[in-house]
Amino acid sequence: MHAPGLVKTVGVDNPGDSDPTTELARFEELARRRRTNLRIDVGRPVPEALVRRLCDVAQWAPNHHRSWPWRFAALTGDARRRLGAVVAEDLRAVAASPEKIAKAEGKYLRAPLMLAVAVGHGADDGDERRVEDRDAVAAGIQNLLLGATAAGLASYWGSGAVLGLDGVRALCGFAPTDTLVAMIYLGYPLGEVPAPARPDPVLHLVS
Numbered sequence: 254m255h256a257p258g259l260v261k262t263v264g265v266d267n268p269g270d271s272d273p274t275t276e277l278a279r280f281e282e283l284a285r286r287r288r289t290n291l292r293i294d295v296g297r298p299v300p301e302a303l304v305r306r307l308c309d310v311a312q313w314a315p316n317h318h319r320s321w322p323w324r325f326a327a328l329t330g331d332a333r334r335r336l337g338a339v340v341a342e343d344l345r346a347v348a349a350s351p352e353k354i355a356k357a358e359g360k361y362l363r364a365p366l367m368l369a370v371a372v373g374h375g376a377d378d379g380d381e382r383r384v385e386d387r388d389a390v391a392a393g394i395q396n397l398l399l400g401a402t403a404a405g406l407a408s409y410w411g412s413g414a415v416l417g418l419d420g421v422r423a424l425c426g427f428a429p430t431d432t433l434v435a436m437i438y439l440g441y442p443l444g445e446v447p448a449p450a451r452p453d454p455v456l457h458l459v460s
């Protein structure tokens with residue numbers, strides 16, 4: 254009999270694929286449950302202690318040369334409006350339509366917290382190091398998103414032109430040489446969204 258609280262692992266002799274209580278089955282359920290979801294309760298703040306915990310678990314992802322490349326900035330309150338204003342200013346400079354500018358201004362008010370995640374680059378980093386550090390940051394973001402899911406949060410990995418703006422880096426307190434890779438909307442969900450179906454894995458069994 255399996256005692257409550259103990260972890261059941263899955264081994265070669267015990268694939269456990271029909272047992273929903275194995276650690277792997279519970280992990281699969283969590284990974285499948287994580288969803289890109291913008292149906293977020295803007296009026297319910299995300300506790301700072303939880304944000305710190307999610308950033309910490311992000312840093313348990315692997316990173317080559319122990320470079321610890323993760324950089325985070327949590328934008329709440331008026332900082333979300335200032336973020337939209339920076340993007341809107343950039344759009345004005347390229348004569349974007351008033352509708353597009355207005356949309357940018359309100360965009361980051363759709364969640365109580367925007368978590369910016371960047372790669373911290375050293376001045377002498379070569380191409381390989383830069384690529385590997387970005388890989389590590391992306392792996393960390395997945396940890397963070399799964400942690401957010403486990404904590405009952407909705408999350409949404411946003412990208413686009415916002416990630417390349419100097420004004421956004423400055424607002425977040427990142428170095429000018431840092432590379433932003435995600436602008437994550439975080440908050441408590443108002444509802445669920447359907448899961449996009451996944452294709453079968455492309456797996457070459459080579460022996």
Ligand SMILES: Cc1cc2nc3c(=O)[nH]c(=O)nc-3n(C[C@H](O)[C@H](O)[C@H](O)COP(=O)(O)O)c2cc1C
Pocket residue numbers: 287288289290410411412413448449
């Ligand atoms: C690098 C990256 C950038 C993304 N940027 C956006 C984005 O700008 N807007 C968006 O709607 N979704 C974005 N997504 C989320 C994907 O659209 C989403 O993961 C995909 O539709 C599958 O849905 P799921 O996450 O719910 O499984 C991004 C995901 C990644 C990994």
